[in-house]
Amino acid sequence: MKRKVIQIAGSTQLVSLPRKWAKKHNLMRGQEIDVVEDGERIVVSVDSSPPFEAAEVNASNLGAMIPRCISAFYKRGIDSLKVNHDNSSVVGTLHSALAKDTVGFEMLEQGENYCLIKHVGGVPSEFGAVLRRIFLLLNTMSDECISAFEKENYGLLKNLAFLEEANNRFTTTCMRYLNKLGAPEEFCKIGPLYLIIESLEQLGDQYKYICQHFSKIEKERTKLRKDVLELFKRANQLVPLYAEIFYKFDPGRVVLIRETRNSVVADAHTLIKKEPNYAEFWLVHHSIVLAQQVFGMVDALLVLKL
Template identity: 35%
Template structure:
């Protein structure tokens, strides 16, 4: 549906509302409607069509071990209020830790014997999506740069701090997935966007596991030049992914796909060498995840641009 813009004086522009839509919702002169800016879109709604609060209640007795996963599911799916029922009062500390470490603006607001109520105390601002996602990319790049630098210097002093950055990544990616599920985003293909965010979290998970492995023994930070070079190329691949997402270029995406093949081809034979086996495992896993992200970025790129603009 198209509408012509009407110019009033120098600073005001108007468009008319579709008659059928306005009549259906009984919109009359003087009524207020809500207009939300969403980048290149305007979302127009009446108060009656505003997003309702999502509420739920769950008895978590017997599911104490998976409390973080349950809370993450509620958070990412856009729930605003969650009542948890339980028998063991000790679970409160686990709930509080999970909320504090990994969920932005989701907190316990009411606590009684056998139950607690969790609410969103700060509204989820969909306009923050782009800035939070960019911070996610940058955080991952810095995290991996720090790991590569530590491996090159054979210095574990910053590895523990790098490992903890995975929690921040969880906050960022959890927020982004909440926005996608609750509001949708400016992208026309939210499912692809969701997959990109999901895999960004998986990279941080693998980086955390790598940090844990390095901290197990001082010997684990001693790697040969071949393995170190592979890590540096994984970092390069991560940078390519960042560039392809924000400035799509088919040639750059192709470079990423080809680099992934080279890394895997050179890494797999090293599995036979016991001193490199665990490191090669992380190199292969992270490489494949990044390549999958570039694949999703490729899908977004070709959908959002005309073929003539791809090259």
């Protein structure tokens, strides 16, 4: 369909809407419509609400993957999910899954061999605030870890489990937002932003694993050598550094991430040759993983910011 551009008042240009389309949607004089720029196209719509999406899955053979599958449907932006099954034990697993990361997902109907889950939380609107909260949570987890090791009190690490659960909820909410509504205006692409948020969720998992490993040896009061603790501190410096660059992009500081990661990995290999004890070995291991994970988010950051 072709339309001619009408020039009025010097800088204003108008294009008429198809009459058939306008009548179908009962457009009236003065009514607001949504206009979205999409490259060389302009998309005009009368309703900015995201489309309702439904899905159906058979959970009979999913076993331990049921919670991950429910989370995947949530992140995808599904509004109504019918879960078929041939074993009543699936229902309990579903309830447990819904109590974790899928904010707004509720089981509204339960039959003999199916359950109906619907999203009742509305459309999330505070993407930017939630994303900042994720970075703040990770900074807190980093600080709490270092404090526990400096005080040689591994029991303090148990509190990280609660922060990691909150991190899961926030990252899952952001991923659903992107799949449902697209990237906010201040970000140019969905792909790299989604990857960064998914990586931030995995970064929180690393602190959970640290908690799990060291809670097992809490009573042993194993000493940590100073050089091992300093390595862990350097690796953790990358977490707030990445957040700073994300909100105030500076190519020079991106180079600092690479240099810090390289030095952490090199020094970790040297420390492993010194036959560390059990606790030191795990802390060196987690130092490498943390440094690698933060560095792994750099490419997505460059795509987003350059």
